[in-house]
Amino acid sequence: MxxxxxxxxxxxxxxxxxxxxxxxxxxxxxxxxxxxxxxxxxxxxxxxxxxxxxxxxxxxxxxxxxxxxxxxxxxxxxxxxxxxxxxxxxxxxxxxxxxxxxxxxxxxxxxxxxxxxxxxxxxxxxxxxxxxxxxxxxxxxxxxxxxxQLNAINRKQSGSLAVRDLSNLVKPEDIVSSEHLVTLLAVVPKYSQKDWLSSYETLTTYVVPRSSKKLHEDNEYALYTVTLFGRVADNFRTNAREKGFQVRDFEYSPEAQEGRKQDLERLLQxxxxxxxxxxxxxxxxxxxxxxxxxxxxxxxxxxxxxxxxxxxxxxxxxxxxxxxxxxxxxxxxxxxxxxxxxxxxxxxxxxxxxxxxxxxxxxxxxxxxxxxxxx
The missing domain is CATH 1.20.1460.10 (subunit c (vma5p) of the yeast v-atpase, domain 2)
Structure with a gap:
């Protein structure tokens, strides 16, 4: 033609x-x-x-x-x-x-x-x-x-651990939540993992010994849990930040996770x-x-x-x-x-x-x- x-x-x-x-x-x-x-x-x-x-x-x-x-x-x-x-x-x-x-x-x-x-x-x-x-x-x-909107969700799903949505990486058994204890999620640079494992227990008082567990790792970061008393959580965040560890705000909620999944399906449709x-x-x-x-x-x-x-x-x-x-x-x-x-x-x-x-x-x-x- x-x-x-x-x-x-x-x-x-x-x-x-x-x-x-x-x-x-x-x-x-x-x-x-x-x-x-x-x-x-x-x-x-x-x-x-x-x-x-x-x-x-x-x-x-x-x-x-x-x-x-x-x-x-x-x-x-x-x-x-x-x-x-x-x-x-x-x-x-x-x-x-x-x-x-x-x-x-x-x-x-x-x-x-x-x-x-x-x-x-x-x-x-x-x-x-x-x-x-x-x-x-x-x-x-x-x-x-x-x-x-979908691109924003995809960026959260595929970005680095410093920015991505963590809900699909965390299972209920990874989280301890009681009247006194909380579990935080720390994003640790890959090259600093040994430093994290040797120092997280001393970043503040009342950290549960040997409570840190690695959940996920990407090209830049590793995601670790740490369990401690809730009343020292803010102090832990501050000290962790000073050492180059990022504590991500996260609250495990099956309802919220299901809601995000439904929102994604709706947007795709x-x-x-x-x-x-x-x-x-x-x-x-x-x-x-x-x-x-x-x-x-x-x-x-x-x-x-x-x-x-x-x-x-x-x-x-x-x-x-x-x-x-x-x-x-x-x-x-x-x-x-x-x-x-x-x-x-x-x-x-x-x-x-x-x-x-x-x-x-x-x-x-x-x-x-x-x-x-x-x-």
Missing amino acids: ASRYWVVSLPVQSSASSLWSRLQDSISKNSFDTPLYRFNTPDLRVGTLDSLLSLCDDLLKSNNFVEGVSNKIKRQIEDLERISGGESTALTVDGVPVDSYLTRFAWDEAKYPTMSPLREIVDNIHAQVAKIEDDLKVRVAEYNNVRS DQETLRASLLQWCYTCYGEVFSSWMHFCAVRVFAESILRYGLPPSFLAVVLAPSVKSEKKVRSILEGLCDSRNSNFWKSEEEVGAIAGLGGDADTHPYVSFTINFA
Whole structure:
């Protein structure tokens, strides 16, 4: 599937069908590897020259916006599919592949009445795409919020012993809790374990001898228990900290541990539900945005053709997908089919340069041309 197309309009001198046949013959003889299609633009409401010039001032900005939203949704689809380990489903518009929709484009009269002013059509397209972009931001933010919560939990589960959640490392039999005795959990640097074992009993009074037991070890730390009288626990924490041992605040609670487990399961389920919902929404809205973009391109080629060739509208709009090596040859063919006398019908040389700012090639070619990328 090609992802880079030229939309071109050529001035018609005799008949559009005759020009189309000449173009087909030239392409097939000189650049046979270049797909060529008619781009069906309807007879739109021209309005005044001033309104067309004013509209063209905004066309590039609007095109970049719609194209940007289209690409943003496509990237979101790729990210979501990559997270799930799946492969992206082919993107479609109204049930057909996007390239087929472009090359067989048909104007949706019900959605965009051709008797509406061009400015109204462009504004409607912009508003519809802007609403989709706003919805995308809200949905992505909701999904990312759940992902952030899960990432925070994962960091607690997979981080070092200095920061991670300890509840799944401690068993009920590891904890002594009575009216007078408590068990503390100490995080000891791996290289200081001998120091810990030789000194913990003397860090304060009333430490139960030989009560320290190693529960877990990671790349940086080891987790030890120590049992002592509750009334000296604060003093033990202070003295342990001075020797480089961290006593973690911890209270063993089966209920709290079960609650955390349920929260994790709920977040995992929420993440998958939101991911599937967002992915389906993106596939659907990509089609809507792409359709809006192609209608915008039809307005654009119509407006620029009127400004370039004059009235009444008499031009042939086509879509081509030349390879990089064929571009110069195709440009030569297109220029050979142009009658430059009709080009720039309403414009001075300065105005030609201004129209070139629309992103086409008005300053280098005697025909309307712009590129559509949906890679």
